[in-house]
Amino acid sequence: MADLRPIEAPFVALGPSGVAIRTRLKQLTPKDEKVLRLLGAHLGSLASKDLKARCAHGLEHSTDTWAVRKRELTAVSSSRWAGSITKATHDQWALARRCQLAHIQSLETGIRTIAHRLSLPLGEKGNKRAPGGYRSQQEWRAKTRRLHTLEDRLERERAAREVGIVHVVRGGKRLARTRHHLADAQLTEAGWRQRWEAERWFLAADGESGKRYGNETIRVTSDGEVSIKLPALLAELANAAHGRYVLALRIRFPHRGQEWADRVEANRAVAYRIHYDVARGRWYLTASWQIPPTQTLPLGAALTEGVIGVDTNADHLAAWRLDVHGNPIGRPRRFFYDLSGNADHRDAQVRHTLSRLLNWAKSCGVRAIAIEDLDFGAEKTREKHGRRKRFRKLISGMPTGKLRARLTSMADHTGIAIIAVDPAYTSRWGAQHWQKPLTSKNRKTTRHDAASVAIGRRAQGHPVRRRTAPPPHDRSDRVGHRTVQAAPEVLGHEEPRPRIPGPRTRSAGAGRGENAGDQCAQHRSGRAAEHGSWQQDSLPLSH
Structure with missing residues (x-):
């Protein structure tokens, strides 16, 4: 029997460190929309130039070069707009560096896998830990060529990383590539151009504690008045004192509105972002601020009322409640979702599913939900699974990281702790030890239901195995x-x-x-x- 990898101990996931709420800017006048478009286009061009300058500096970036860039932007905007633009530029460059490192690691993994499979005889079977040899001479030759291609890409990426070269597209690489496939995207050139320009606008301002309502650049009062500090080149469009433009509307935040109002009344920092959705033709305002991480419950205290084990699947969550001794109680529950369609639809499906899960947990009186600490980043490559496109698509569609982050954020104010457990062997051992005993004439226990029991028992510190055999x-x-x-x-x-x-x-x-x-x-x-x-x-x- 092959050696099993060590099982990591379960831990209580940390709560969210920030809050973001959004509302729609309704009943904007034509002049309001004109000002927002001109302001977004002007600041967007400045942000593009600043990102180009930051990428040109590469690893030679310093506080002196940052100060020079900020002074240049201040002359054509304002000091606070310049601070927001340079901060966004630094974040974007750092994100590109992290993505570059992840791409290099992915290339290294693919090269190792292909080299291992090329070293094996044709047709040799693999195991659960490593794939076997290729099935035909034609596939072996094709993978040999792919190996050389990946090695060339890896060499270029390593050389670029050593000198600090990153590749960033303001507006998104996917949207930029859509320009060459307008028919497939069902877009006209004018429609694509409108989306492209809107994505490249810059209408975001960081908050500052101690200033009026927590933000001097985009100011939102507690009664919903929105005013914007215009840069020097657009000062003639101001309709209020001190070069400000006040929108002809009043906004309110349906979600966490009272928490936001208390914060702005205390002049605590709140960051704002104005965004235009071209598909809907609507303007939105997003408010965000940082919060201290919520003090999580100790693992023992969270498990005093039992636990709900949750198994994540491509189209549903399989959940089962366990008592303090690790025994399943009642019937299993399944929470289905549909991850087809656009990103907004998928996100709404995940939020709706997690809301039902949390409501069920509160009705049961359980204070902990156990979920697997999954990450399929290195498990869905074509080099590892070969022609199993259906399986690769299956695991690529599972919302693993996003689901746990969403669940942790949504459970923050419910008093329910989220326990992350090691996902090793939960499906296999759950089916082996729990599927048959929990199946009756009136209830058919699936493999996923049995895996949820294994996940819950692992969170409680019990062995997944149901019983210990006698001598x-x-x-x-x-x-x-x-x-x-x-x-x-x-x-x-x-x-x-x-x-x-x-x-x-x-x-x-x-x-x-x-x-x-x-x-x-x-x-x-x-x-x-x-x-x-x-x-x-x-x-x-x-x-």
Whole structure:
């Protein structure tokens, strides 16, 4: 049997470190829209020039070069607009560096996998840890050419990273490539141009504590008035004092509105971003601020009322509630979602599913939800799974990282802790030890339901295995008859079995069990002290 990899200990996931809420800018006048478009286009051009300058500096960036860039932007905008633009530029460049490193690691993984498979004889079967050889000589030659291609790409990426070269597209690489496939995207050139320009606008301002309403550049009062500080080149469009433009509307935040109002009344920092959705023809305002991470419950305290184990799948979440001893209670629950369509639809499906899961957890009185700490970043490459396109598409569609982040954020104010567990062998061991025992004539337990039980037990610190087998072939009990559920340190695990009224077997009548609690009085080969940790536990399994 192959060696199993070590299982990491479960941990309580940290809460969110920030808040973002959004509302729609309704009833904008034509002049309001004109000002927003001109302002976004002007600041967007400045942001593009600043990003180009930052990329040109590469690894030679310093505080001096940053100060020079900020002074140049201040002359054509304002000091606060310049600060917001340069900060956004630094974040974008740093993100590009992280993506570059991830791409290099992906190339290295692909090269290692192809080289390993090329070294094996044709047709050799693989195992669960490593793939086998290629199936034909034609495939072997094609993968040889691909190996050289990946090696060339890796060499270029490493050379670019050493000198600090990154590749960034303001507006998005996907939208830029769509320009060459307008028919497939069902767009006209004018429609694509409108989306492209809107994505490259810059209408974001960082907050500053101590200033009026927490932001001097885009100011939103507690009663919903929105005003914007215009740069020097657009100062003639101002309709208020000090070069400000006030929008002819009042906004409110339906979600966390009171929390936002308390924050702006205290003049605490709030960052704002104005965004135009071309497809809907609507303007939106997003407010965001940082919060101290929520103090998470200790693992033991979170498990005092049991746990709900959740198995993540491509189209649903399989959940089952477990008591404090690791026994499943009630019936399994399934929460379905549809991840087809655009990103907004997928995100709405995930949020709706998690809302139902959290509502069920609150109705059960459970204080913890256990979910796998999944990351398929290195598991969905074509080099590892070859022609299994259907399987690669399946695991690529599973919302693993986004789902846990969403669940942690949504559970922040519910008092429910999110426990992340190691995903190793949960599906296999769950099906092996729990699927058949939990299946009855009235309930068909799926492999995913059994995996949710395994996940919950792992979060509680119990072994996934349902019971421990007895010593083989003793005189009275045969293999598989007497088993245990509780660990040796559980109180009462060595007590005699409770007396059950009525006959215990067909050969013993009622009232013949006087010695049932006296292990020494029974006809056995050894005393009670000789019985090991496989003695029957007084805590029966729940059904």
